[in-house]
Amino acid sequence: MAYKLSKSGKDCSVCGGEFETGAEFFSAIFEVEAEWDRKDYCLTCWGRGHENAFSHWRSKMRPPEEKRVAFEVDRVLGLFDRVSEGDSESRDRLRYLLALMLVRKRVFKFVGTSSGEEEGIRVFCPEREQEYPVRDPGLDAEEIEKARNELGALLDLDL
Secondary structure, three states: OOOOOOOOOOEOOOOOOEOOOOOEEEEEEEEEOOEEEEEEEEOOOOOOOOOOOOEEEEEEOOOOOOOOEOOOHHHHHHHHHHHHOOOOHHHHHHHHHHHHHHHHOOOOEEEEEEOOOOOEEEEEEOOOOEEEEEEOOOOOHHHHHHHHHHHHHHHOEOO
């Protein structure tokens, strides 16, 4: 179940060039054999190797002492939408964690639970006026906490 993802790299995955403080770069997430892998690209190499990325975003290399960026609702909602398009256990886990994160940040409201074949939770997004069923992948509290930390590192967010 573990999301073994690295934080922003200090160098480009293609050319190996180091990102200087203040340099812009791209990060991309790839689904590889039911796991998630993150790669970073300098602006020059961005056109090579990211075509099959599940999701990507542009970032800026921060000084080591600078805190992570604030929670970006649109970015997380966009990832929630994209992860909803597929059907796999890793996507179900990620979608569930994103839904919990969005409830915690008060973007989604908890509506209730579902039982039967699609056991899980139902959440409502007031901004979109839409309800979403989210399958429960059966994670325990420790797995959720660990995955939440890894997801925060993946998205460069303070969760």
